[in-house]
Each structure stands twice: as structure tokens, then as C-alpha cells.
Amino acid sequence: MGRLLWLITVGLVAVATHISYILFAPGYLFERQIYLSTDGKPNNTFFVLAPEKQAALVPTSTAQDVVGICKYDLQSGHLVLSANLPKSYWTMSIYTQSGKQVYALDDVQAGSSAISIELSQSKSFIEQIFSAATSSADGEDQGQIEDLGWRVETTERRGLAIVWIPLSDQLMRPRVESIIKESRCAAKIKG
Amino acid sequence: MGILNSGLGHVVVGAALGLASAVYSLDGFGLKAVAENTGWQEWSLSPGDRLQPYGLGHFLSSGKVPTPSSTRYFVRSLDDDGNSLRGECIVLVSGPTIASRWWSISAGDAGDVTAEAVLSAGQAMLEPDGNLKVGISRQPIAGNWLKPDTSGNYTLVYVVSEPDKGVDIKLPTVKKGGC
Numbered sequence A: 001m002g003r004l005l006w007l008i009t010v011g012l013v014a015v016a017t018h019i020s021y022i023l024f025a026p027g028y029l030f031e032r033q034i035y036l037s038t039d040g041k042p043n044n045t046f047f048v049l050a051p052e053k054q055a056a057l058v059p060t061s062t063a064q065d066v067v068g069i070c071k072y073d074l075q076s077g078h079l080v081l082s083a084n085l086p087k088s089y090w091t092m093s094i095y096t097q098s099g100k101q102v103y104a105l106d107d108v109q110a111g112s113s114a115i116s117i118e119l120s121q122s123k124s125f126i127e128q129i130f131s132a133a134t135s136s137a138d139g140e141d142q143g144q145i146e147d148l149g150w151r152v153e154t155t156e157r158r159g160l161a162i163v164w165i166p167l168s169d170q171l172m173r174p175r176v177e178s179i180i181k182e183s184r185c186a187a188k189i190k191g
Numbered sequence B: 001m002g003i004l005n006s007g008l009g010h011v012v013v014g015a016a017l018g019l020a021s022a023v024y025s026l027d028g029f030g031l032k033a034v035a036e037n038t039g040w041q042e043w044s045l046s047p048g049d050r051l052q053p054y055g056l057g058h059f060l061s062s063g064k065v066p067t068p069s070s071t072r073y074f075v076r077s078l079d080d081d082g083n084s085l086r087g088e089c090i091v092l093v094s095g096p097t098i099a100s101r102w103w104s105i106s107a108g109d110a111g112d113v114t115a116e117a118v119l120s121a122g123q124a125m126l127e128p129d130g131n132l133k134v135g136i137s138r139q140p141i142a143g144n145w146l147k148p149d150t151s152g153n154y155t156l157v158y159v160v161s162e163p164d165k166g167v168d169i170k171l172p173t174v175k176k177g178g179c
Helices: A002-037 A051-057 A125-138 A170-180 B007-026 B052-061
Strands: A046-048 A066-073 A079-084 A091-096 A101-106 A114-121 A150-154 A158-165 A184-187 B031-033 B041-043 B071-076 B090-096 B100-108 B118-120 B131-136 B144-146 B155-163 B173-178
Touching: A002 A051, A002 B007, A002 B052, A051 A066, A066 A079, A066 A170, A079 A170, A091 A114, A091 A150, A101 A114, A101 A150, A158 A170, B007 B052, B041 B052, B100 B144, B118 B144
Parallel strands: A114 A150, B131 B144
Antiparallel strands: A046 A066, A066 A158, A079 A114, A079 A184, A091 A101, A091 A158, B031 B041, B041 B071, B071 B155, B090 B131, B090 B173, B100 B118, B100 B155
16 A cells, blocks of 8 residues: 555656646756857847857758847837848747747738837736726827837747748848848837 | 655656656657658647647757747658668658748758758759659759758758648658668
8 A cells, every 4th residue: 555655656746747847848948048049149139140050949941041030028118129121031920938929920911021010028917907997097008009010919028039031042141131130129218 | 775765765766757758758749740641740839739838848948949830840750661761872752842932841950951951942943743853862963952961860851831721731752762
């Protein structure tokens, strides 16, 4: 009876450890790898990845494509990503730190080669209840972003916005890179 | 020996088993076969899929961003007869291309391939009937040619970005041509 109890204990601990690792460890490993892949570049800045690093981070890309990223941190409020893109096929994906894709956009959906996305963290249930009570009184935040293109809410404070531009010829990279380098990713200036 | 018989010992053994099985399962537990007996596999990343945590964990733990929902990411490490794909052999990939915004085929470790080991939609020459034929070999081959980075085992990755809606996904065959 005692041995059976301990076998059950071993089994339960094994299952709990297995589930915990699968759910939580990959996110921590990913965050560490992102830091290494981006050479410790600061948050909330847009930059183009080196060819040898982009394919290691974005598995759909190859070394001849162009990949631009912004590591965002919404601690100090909303973020505006203004992307300057070529008139060719591109995709933009926004992920949370735990790898959940919260937004996707491509050239056809955007219909423009210059786009602007405002990124904010979604409110928790408690915050929603309180903000519903206060915003109905002062109307704050309403209609302040109408001049911007898209608005995205993410469930986590930190994550990655990735622009991938596949290219058929490596020689096109310098020209496309010079276009996308004009993109910006910065905290929203409160007006 | 005494500690293994203690309560703490059982907890340690359980934790070690759970950890080992988790690390092992991230390597392939989230892979599912595509269609019937094509040899191609795809990582489970759909939110409703019960294997999704393993598929997602596979990408994240290796420092890779999970593939976007609009992209299909097919992988295989065996040919149609079940042999490992090896760089020292000639491998022929043939079949129809999938109508999509973009696609690429690469031979190597995913995310770590040279330009010679990648063929994309903008580079490929299609047959008159619209089919794609690619030769994979360390030595040059006429037509579409991929040079794997290694003479050892490699993985074939077929990325299809934004396939046309309602299109029938037919994946190419992979045959060994000789070593």
C-alpha cells in the first residue's frame, strides 16, 4: 500500500513537472534567444535583422529575405509602429512574448506601403469594469486614434512585431532594406 | 540509496521523469502527418489543437517565432520509401506547386541554411505542365538545384505563404535518385 502511494506520488509529480515545463519553459527560453538574436537591441525600436540571424529567428524566411522587427514593451503606454514597406509581397505579424500571434497583416489587406499601427495592452477584467464606469463619465480615450490606421490590443505587455519581405533575388536586399529602415517603432506621444 | 527511498527521493525521481519527457516531447510530439502517407508533416499550432502546446513549445524553445497562421510549414526528414534524407545522395522532389502568394523549399537544418540550399517562388523554373521538379545534391544538377549544407541527414522544409483559399494542398513527392 505504501509503495503504491509513492508510485502515485512519482506519477503525479512527473505529470505536474511535464505540464509546467511545456507551458512555461519555452517562453523563457524564447525570450533569452530573442535577446541573443537581436544583439541586445533596446525595446521599442525598429531594426532590420542581419541575414544570418533572421532565418534562425523567423523560420519561414531565408537568408536572402528582409526581416525587420520591433521588440515592444508597453510598460510606459501605447506604442505606434509606423512601417515603410516596398510595393511587393510582405507580411506583418505581432506576437506576444509567449508566442501567441495576436495580429497579422499583408500588403493586399493594407492596400498601402506606409502603415501605422497603434499597439496597446488589453485591459484585465477588473480594469474593464472600472474603466467602463469612469470612461462613461469623462469620455477619455474615445476617438483619439482616428487618424491612425490600425489599432491592436495584445494580452501581454511584451512581445515582437515582425515584418517579413520575401525576395527572389539577394541583389534586391539593399534597396528593400533601405526602404524598410525608414520604419519607426516608438511610444505614443500623448497630445 | 537511502534518499531514493525517502519521500524527497520520490519527488526528485518524478520531477526528473517529467522534465525528461517534456524535453523529449518538444522535439516531435507536436508534429502531425499531412494528408495520407505523403511523408510530409506539419507542426500543430492551431489554438484548438490538443497538441498545440507541444508545437508552440517546439518553436519557442529553439528560439524561433512560431509560423504565422497564414503560412503552412511542412517538414520531412524521410523520402517516400522511408529512408533518411542524406546530403551524399541525390533526391528528386516533384509535383504541382500550391497556388499561393509565396513559397520556398529548403534542405538543411531549419533556420540555418545557406542561399544555395533554398529555392523560392521567384527563382524556380516550372515544367511546361506547371509542375515543379527540384534536384537535391551536393553536386550541381541541371534545372532547379538545391545544395544541402551537409553530407549527413537534413530536413526538407516547404513553406507556403497564404495559399489560395479552397485550393487543394497537394504536396510533392520525394524520391531517392542514387548515392
